[in-house]
Amino acid sequence: MKKIVLLVLLFVTSALAQNDKNVTAFTNVNVIPMDKERVLQNQTVLIKNGMIAEIGNKVKIPKNAQIIDGKGKYLIPGLVDMHVHLFSDGDEYPDSIAEDELKVMIANGVTTIRLMIGTPEQLVLRARAAKGEIIAPTVYAASPHLTGKEQGNDFVVKTEEEAREAVRKSKAAGYDFIKITTFIDAKVYEAAVDEAAKQKIRVVGHADSRFVGVERALKAKQQIEHLDGYMEMLLADNAPMKGSISDLYVYNPKNWESLDFIDENKIADVAVRTVAANPFVDPTQHFMKNTFGLPRTEESIRAQPDFKFYPKQVQDFYIGYLKRTKINEVPLEKRARWVGIRNKLIKAIYDAGGKIMTGSDTPEFLWLYGFTMHREMKALQEAGLSNFAVLEAATKNPSAFLGNPKQTGTIEKGKRADLVLLDANPLENISNTEKRAGVMLNGKYFTQTEMNRWLDEIAPKLANSYIGKKQ
Numbered sequence: 248m249k250k251i252v253l254l255v256l257l258f259v260t261s262a263l264a265q266n267d268k269n270v271t272a273f274t275n276v277n278v279i280p281m282d283k284e285r286v287l288q289n290q291t292v293l294i295k296n297g298m299i300a301e302i303g304n305k306v307k308i309p310k311n312a313q314i315i316d317g318k319g320k321y322l323i324p325g326l327v328d329m330h331v332h333l334f335s336d337g338d339e340y341p342d343s344i345a346e347d348e349l350k351v352m353i354a355n356g357v358t359t360i361r362l363m364i365g366t367p368e369q370l371v372l373r374a375r376a377a378k379g380e381i382i383a384p385t386v387y388a389a390s391p392h393l394t395g396k397e398q399g400n401d402f403v404v405k406t407e408e409e410a411r412e413a414v415r416k417s418k419a420a421g422y423d424f425i426k427i428t429t430f431i432d433a434k435v436y437e438a439a440v441d442e443a444a445k446q447k448i449r450v451v452g453h454a455d456s457r458f459v460g461v462e463r464a465l466k467a468k469q470q471i472e473h474l475d476g477y478m479e480m481l482l483a484d485n486a487p488m489k490g491s492i493s494d495l496y497v498y499n500p501k502n503w504e505s506l507d508f509i510d511e512n513k514i515a516d517v518a519v520r521t522v523a524a525n526p527f528v529d530p531t532q533h534f535m536k537n538t539f540g541l542p543r544t545e546e547s548i549r550a551q552p553d554f555k556f557y558p559k560q561v562q563d564f565y566i567g568y569l570k571r572t573k574i575n576e577v578p579l580e581k582r583a584r585w586v587g588i589r590n591k592l593i594k595a596i597y598d599a600g601g602k603i604m605t606g607s608d609t610p611e612f613l614w615l616y617g618f619t620m621h622r623e624m625k626a627l628q629e630a631g632l633s634n635f636a637v638l639e640a641a642t643k644n645p646s647a648f649l650g651n652p653k654q655t656g657t658i659e660k661g662k663r664a665d666l667v668l669l670d671a672n673p674l675e676n677i678s679n680t681e682k683r684a685g686v687m688l689n690g691k692y693f694t695q696t697e698m699n700r701w702l703d704e705i706a707p708k709l710a711n712s713y714i715g716k717k718q
Contacts, residue, residue: 269296271664271692272308276317279674280658281324281643284635286674292322294664297690302660315692320684321672323638324658325358325665327645328384329529330472330606331616332363334709336400342368344712347705348616349376349383351556354698355617356686358665359645359655361387361606363452363472364400365422379689385665387424387649389451390417393439395430395458404431407438414442427452427469429495433459440467456493461517465524470648472606474530477592478585480517483510492585497539500576506584511591518595526602527648530593533619533626534608540586542579543569553615555706558713565613594631602644603627603636621681634677641680664690 271294278287280302291306292299308314333348334340345368352360362369369388376383393413394401402413414425425443427436427450436459443450454464454476461476478491486508496502521528537543545566548554554562574582597603605627607619614622620641627637646656654663666687671679685694 269690270294270309270312271315271687271690272306272312273315273317273322273666273668274308276315276668277319277321277672278302278658279321279323279638279672281638282657282659284674286321286672290322292317292658292666294687294690297664299658299660299662299664302658313692315668315685317668319670321669321679322658323667323669323673323680324642324646324656325384325667325686325688326356326620326641326680327359327361327605327649327656328352328357328607328616328620329361329604329645329648330363330531330608331360332608332610333369333616334610334712335368336362336364336366339714339716340712341714344709345372346381346383347708349381349386350698350701351615351705352384352617352620353382353686353688353693354695354702355620356667356680356683357384357617357620358667358686358688359385359387359649360616361389361424361645361649363389363426363608364392365390365417365420365426366400367420370421382688382693384688385655388422389424389426390414390420390422392426392428392452393431394428395432395435398428401428404435404439407435410435410439411442414439414446414448418446418448422448424449424451427454427459429453429455429458431455431458433463436463437467440469453494456490456496465520468525470525470527470529471521472529472531473535473608474528474589474592477517478505478509478588481509481511481513481588483508497535498572498574500573503577503581503585506581506588509588511588514588514591514595515599518592518599518601521596522599522601526600527604527644528593528596528601529604529606530589530627531606531608531623532589532593532630533623534606534612534614535589536586536626537622538612538614539574540582540589542575542582545570548613551613551618553618554613556615556709557610557613558710560713560715562613569612590630593627597632597636602647603632603640604645604648605637605641621678624677624680628677634674637677638673 273292278290293301335345365388373386375381404410451470456476456479475494491505609616609619643656668684670682673679683695
């Protein structure tokens with residue numbers, strides 16, 4: 248009988264020890280919970296089986312738990328990038344690099360992403376990430392984009408029925424959103440929106456100022472990317488043109504003349520109407536500001552820490568393009584004014600109650616995913632948002648939009664343990680999100696030292712992965 252009792256005790260002890268391997272405790276850490284602007288000092292945050300189990304200064308820590316010393320450090324929720332693409336989305340790169348691409352994001356503290364032009368491969372990645380089979384953010388995938396002109400990874404829709412069929416196919420395939428881009432006739436757009444409502448799937452993306460426009464997109468309650476079409480909304484009533492500098496129209500120097508007819512008095516009203524229609528706005532401000540607004544030198548590009556991840560062919564192409572683009576014909580003061588107007592729009596939408604969200608729109612133009620998340624946060628701060636508001640844009644707001652406020656977005660008991668441990672307080676300086684000690688993904692902790700080794704290994708793999716366009 249004693250042997251049986253002893254065996255039972257050994258079994259229970261072994262099971263408990265095994266369970267404790269799934270237990271982690273951050274000790275003496277300063278928590279920025281993001282429920283409101285505050286710092287909870289010297290806390291213990293207990294993680295069990297991928298979930299936040301306890302937060303406090305008198306939390307009992309299981310004997311065999313992994314201990315992470317957080318003294319002098321700051322814990323924030325994992326970051327969310329609401330507009331990202333992959334090299335492997337296109338034909339120029341093999342699908343096999345996708346897992347490494349996703350690890351680059353984790354190494355930069357990005358634990359949730361929305362991929363914004365869908366491919367079947369993304370749905371596989373989403374499932375594998377959800378099962379924990381790969382080290383990857385939680386993935387949301389928008390559909391192949393609906394467009395009126397062939398552009399790749401798309402549904403070319405020129406009739407109302409084609410738009411409806413594209414929506415139905417996307418819903419059936421399992422995509423999370425319907426992505427709209429450019430060259431879509433207004434009636435075709437409205438058919439897509441109507442069918443999306445019937446299929447109970449949300450529409451996101453561009454508001455092509457030439458064909459659709461913000462007025463129609465607001466009526467549809469679409470979640471608009473890039474502030475597309477907003478410059479046209481600000482044109483003075485007596486402006487001699489209807490088009491301005493949104494989306495594809497940014498590339499034509501002639502369109503920049505419209506800035507002389509912008510009426511900034513319209514900004515407040517446009518902001519209020521935006522929030523009333525759909526408060527969630529993803530301006531991708533860094534991408535727009537630093538790709539088309541502010542000039543970039545070859546020296547500054549080559550000095551970027553993410554530059555080495557790009558194949559030489561891609562590096563040379565974009566450096567050459569940035570030297571010869573017709574946007575260089577636009578005076579720098581006019582480009583700076585465009586950035587300033589966009590800043591005012593972002594701040595006005597926020598002040599009107601809008602929920603600004605972070606989106607990098609990478610990896611085009613030599614801005615890489617992960618790294619550019621922090622550039623976007625800095626751009627939002629430079630637009631006038633407080634550091635706390637920027638952190639909301641990167642954590643709480645996207646979580647609310649994605650429908651997961653009870654699972655992610657804040658640090659609270661019962662939520663998923665997607666967390667970033669920082670060496671300095673981001674409420675004092677938003678750039679402190681780049682001073683990472685480590686990242687916890689669904690309860691598993693990776694030190695920044697370990698993740699930096701990932702980056703060192705991945706950079707040459709991506710840089711040598713280019714296979715070119717298929718003929």
